Amino acid sequence: MKDSMTLPYPPASQARLLDLAHIDRTLRTRLPFSSRLEHCLPLPGDASNRRYFRLVLARSSVPSVILMQLADPEGFKASEETVSQPVDIDELPFVNVHRYLQRLALPVPELYYYDHSAGLLYLEDLGDQTLEKASTTGTGEQVKAWYGQAVASLVHLQCRSLEHARTRATNLCMAFQRGFDVALLMWEFEHFLEFGIEARRGTPMPPGDRQRAREAFHDIATYLAEQPRVLTHRDYHSRNLMVQADRLAIIDFQDALLGPITYDLASLLRDSYVTLDDGFLDQMIDYYLTGMRAALPRSVYTELGLDDASMFRRLLDFTSIQRNLKAAGRFVYIDRVKGNAKFLVDIPRTLTYVLHNLKRYPELSVLRAALTPYVPEWQ
Numbered sequence: 001m002k003d004s005m006t007l008p009y010p011p012a013s014q015a016r017l018l019d020l021a022h023i024d025r026t027l028r029t030r031l032p033f034s035s036r037l038e039h040c041l042p043l044p045g046d047a048s049n050r051r052y053f054r055l056v057l058a059r060s061s062v063p064s065v066i067l068m069q070l071a072d073p074e075g076f077k078a079s080e081e082t083v084s085q086p087v088d089i090d091e092l093p094f095v096n097v098h099r100y101l102q103r104l105a106l107p108v109p110e111l112y113y114y115d116h117s118a119g120l121l122y123l124e125d126l127g128d129q130t131l132e133k134a135s136t137t138g139t140g141e142q143v144k145a146w147y148g149q150a151v152a153s154l155v156h157l158q159c160r161s162l163e164h165a166r167t168r169a170t171n172l173c174m175a176f177q178r179g180f181d182v183a184l185l186m187w188e189f190e191h192f193l194e195f196g197i198e199a200r201r202g203t204p205m206p207p208g209d210r211q212r213a214r215e216a217f218h219d220i221a222t223y224l225a226e227q228p229r230v231l232t233h234r235d236y237h238s239r240n241l242m243v244q245a246d247r248l249a250i251i252d253f254q255d256a257l258l259g260p261i262t263y264d265l266a267s268l269l270r271d272s273y274v275t276l277d278d279g280f281l282d283q284m285i286d287y288y289l290t291g292m293r294a295a296l297p298r299s300v301y302t303e304l305g306l307d308d309a310s311m312f313r314r315l316l317d318f319t320s321i322q323r324n325l326k327a328a329g330r331f332v333y334i335d336r337v338k339g340n341a342k343f344l345v346d347i348p349r350t351l352t353y354v355l356h357n358l359k360r361y362p363e364l365s366v367l368r369a370a371l372t373p374y375v376p377e378w379q
Contacts, residue, residue, distance in 0.1 A: 018053070018069070022118065027057065027065075030113045031122060035060030040067075046239075046252065054125065063125075065112060068094075070119035093174060094121065094254040100173035104160045106153055107249040109242075126249050132238035132273045144280075147268075149248040150241055151284055154233075154264050155291035161231035162300070175231050179258030185221035185322060189214070192329035196347075197374045200332050209370045216367035220318055227315060228304050229258040236264035237271045261304055262312070262319040270320040272327050272350040285316070317357040321364075324353045351377045 024037040039056040046052075049071040056064050070092075092114065101108045109124035131150065135143050161176075163169075170176035193213065198204050205213070233240070233253050240252040265288055269281050276284075292306055305311055328350045331343035355378050358368040372378045 018067075019118070023055065023067070023120070026113065026115055026120075026122070027055070030115070031065070032112060033061050035062065035065075055122075066109070066123040066125050068121040068123060070121070092116075092121075092254075093256075096174045097253050097256045100175070101157075101250065101253060103172065104157065106157060107247060108253065109249060109251060126242040126251070127244055129243045130239050131241040131243055131248070132271075134243040135238065135274050144283075145246070146241075146243060146248055147276075147280075147284055148287060150236075150268055151265075151288050152291060153248065153250065154236065154268070155288060155295060157233070157264075158230040158261065159292070159295045162296075165229075165231075173231070173256070175256035176258065179229055180225060180232075180260065180263070182218070182221045182225045185224055186214075186218060188322065188326035188329070189217040189221065191333065192325040194329065195332040195336065196325065196329035197371070199336050201374060205374060209373070212366060212370040216364070216370065220322055224260050224315075224319060224322060227260040227262075230261050231256060232259035232263040233267070234259070234263070236267040238268075238274045260315065260319050261306075262316040263323065266316055266320040266323050269316075270324060270353045272324070272331075272346045275349060285313070314361070317360060321354050321357050324350045328354075348377050351375055 018040065020037065020040060023040070027035045027037055035057040036059050037055055038058040041054045041056065043052040043054055043066075051069040051071070053067040053069070054064050055067050095111065095114055098108055098111055109126055112122040112124070114121050131146055134146060138146070161173075164172055165176065193205065193210065204210075233250070234255045234257060235252055236250075240250065242249045242251060265285070269276060269284055289306055289309070289312065292304075293301055296304070296306075301307060305315070328347050331347050331350070334343050335341045355368075355375075358364045368378075
């Protein structure tokens with residue numbers, strides 16, 4: 001791995017205080033429009049170590065921009081990298097993936113300027129209306145239209161990235177250089193056992209049940225890793241989709257990598273923050289398959305296993321099990337290690353999805369039996 005792997009991130013000390021005078025100079029001289037800083041308002045953060053601010057502007061054609069302040073990669077990501085494929089990079093992942101998504105004409109915020117030395121990115125302000133929030137206030141037809149847009153963007157991303165993978169144009173994005181393999185999927189399963197069960201309960205799992213769970217996890221990880229890969233956003237859910245009137249924009253895409261074709265669809269439809277009823281979920285699955293069928297050559301559609309609806313649903317459900325368990329463990333980790341308890345409320349919904357899918361498949365009965373005594377939501 002090249003030394004440049006560390007270059008895109010500023011020293012941790014630079015992630016503490018903002019130099020407002022420097023920011024004002026940047027706004028006046030570096031952005032594609034002239035502006036001055038009027039107010040700097042902190043915004044609620046996500047699960048990462050990044051910080052966000054809304055810069056309210058004066059003397060500008062644009063009323064505000066979003067400032068993303070980088071920090072060193074958190075321990076969770078650093079540990080994950082030890083089992084993931086090494087990637088040689090010489091620029092910030094956000095910038096690299098952003099450029100690729102823009103190339104695909106996907107709806108992402110404008111990147112006005114990246115101040116490398118200060119670790120600051122100046123981004124288009126998409127407002128505060130996430131798909132999660134909009135889903136609680138919009139009409140049924142609006143929600144259906146927004147989710148339809150989300151699925152359509154996903155179809156576009158997958159089909160175009162498949163085209164680039166097949167023509168060996170993978171140098172266009174660093175996300176093509178790494179992917180979900182058995183080691184990474186198992187690391188995420190182990191993360192659930194460590195935090196989603198043991199840290200949450202305060203006691204270790206008995207060795208027998210832990211081993212049975214690990215063996216079942218390995219079977220799932222092997223199954224998922226053997227599937228055809230597409231480029232995945234990795235966190236394609238309602239908090240990373242911004243609603244502006246009829247437009248849906250995608251954010252938080254810097255962790256993109258190759259993964260099972262069902263990964264992002266599972267993230268969207270088995271979302272830790274929004275519950276979709278089964279009928280609507282089935283409708284979105286059909287919409288996805290119809291979109292892929294229209295966009296892909298028949299031979300590719302078949303090669304990806306999309307022509308067998310029952311097998312596709314099985315893959316989607318198994319992907320959801322893996323992703324939801326990973327998320328539940330992550331939520332406890334954020335509480336215990338980072339002191340942020342706000343995601344704990346989302347654990348019951350997330351684990352309910354897992355139980356629902358475990359019950360659908362008799363071959364997962366051993367895993368269900370191994371975990372149930374240690375998951376309060378299943379008892």
